[in-house]
Amino acid sequence: MKFSSTSSYVTTEDLAVAVNAAVTLQRPLLVKGEPGTGKTELARQVAQSLGMPLIEWHVKSTTKAQQGLYEYDAVSRLRDSQLGDARVHDVKNYIRKGKLWQAFEAPGRVVLLIDEIDKADIEFPNDLLQELDRMEFHVYETAETVRAQHRPVVIITSNNEKDLPDAFLRRCFFHYIRFPDIDTMRAIVEVHFPGLKPALLTAALSQFYELREVPGLKKKPSTSEVLDWLKLLLAEDLSPEDLKRDGRHLLPRLHGALLKNEQDVHLFERLAFMARRPG
Incomplete structure (x- = not known):
């Protein structure tokens, strides 16, 4: 066996x-x-x-x-x-x-x-x-x-x-x-959400891995949390364009599924504030 x-x-x-x-x-x-x-x-x-x-x-x-x-x-x-x-x-x-x-x-x-x-x-x-x-x-x-x-x-x-x-x-x-690389994560997502649109999956996973790499993050989101997040994205019928962020809105859409403490939320708010400052 x-x-x-x-x-x-x-x-x-x-x-x-x-x-x-x-x-x-x-x-x-x-x-x-x-x-x-x-x-x-x-x-x-x-x-x-x-x-x-x-x-x-x-x-x-x-x-x-x-x-x-x-x-x-x-x-x-x-x-x-x-x-x-x-x-x-x-x-x-x-x-x-x-x-x-x-x-x-x-x-x-x-x-x-x-x-x-x-x-x-x-x-x-x-x-x-x-x-x-x-x-x-x-x-x-x-x-x-x-x-x-x-x-x-x-x-x-x-x-x-x-x-x-x-x-x-x-x-x-x-x-x-080890935390799954992006190809392994795609395979995991396929098991839970078969047939997910490639453009949405690429946009979501790119944002997810970028978020995990933000310096100073107290708790990095895990596999179970990205699956919860994707479930919400599908329930809200969001498109890849809906996930785009700018200097004013650095927090991901429906970020409560990914960020689980106020310190990490405040970290992104500070980053957004700094991005809005002139120069």
């Missing part, structure tokens, strides 16, 4: 090589890149392409590694014991299986997505080292060891908000998703 582009996802050759290398090596694939470059969607497309179920674990700032294995609900057990519930005699009734446990006990091979691992505490990756390496963990409350029946394909995403530990990185196959 080899991963390649799907009907709804355009992948570059180096990304396909990285996915297939991680699958062959049976190591987690760590994917980094700008927000909005399709890291999370990659896992979904890999699962679809390889014909495997997908289990998604979306990490938050409060997420602990233990939650991916299991959680023991001691409070519920205590309450049930006070109520005389017979369930208290079997501790398994109070064990909640985490995403790793679900992946390990799946009847066939699955794709496990650990999304935005850098959101959690710095110790989070270290706490998963042994479990991801050996594909097993111990449940102390029941004195059982859970082992993966089929080694899952593990895809881990990171937005580079914080550095990950070296010991964790050593166990992963790494790939950085």
Whole structure:
């Protein structure tokens, strides 16, 4: 089984090589890149392409590694014991299986997505080292060891908000998703908006890439944002001429789809003011 582009996802050759290398090596694939470059969607497309179920674990700032294995609900057990519930005699009734446990006990091979691992505490990756390496963990409350029946394909995403530990990185196959060049972006747009008029697409993408290169931009617009912008351009039935800008109007039409903070909007307003000044 080899991963390649799907009907709804355009992948570059180096990304396909990285996915297939991680699958062959049976190591987690760590994917980094700008927000909005399709890291999370990659896992979904890999699962679809390889014909495997997908289990998604979306990490938050409060997420602990233990939650991916299991959680023991001691409070519920205590309450049930006070109520005389017979369930208290079997501790398994109070064990909640985490995403790793679900992946390990799946009847066939699955794709496990650990999304935005850098959101959690710095110790989070270290706490998963042994479990991801050996594909097993111990449940102390029941004195059982859970082992993966089929080694899952593990895809881990990171937005580079914080550095990950070296010991964790050593166990992963790494790939950085570069921002698509204009030809790749055309292919991506064709998947989402087939038959888009070439003149409008050329004008829109030229303006989009020019905007990304403006010095001082706090947040560069991403792939997902240009797709939203194109959807709005089509909904408003705008022409290439409608997208033209001058010194007085440097902000793109419907710029709220592309610029997501006031600092970047003010940056373009200042640039327009400077362009209007004599000399």
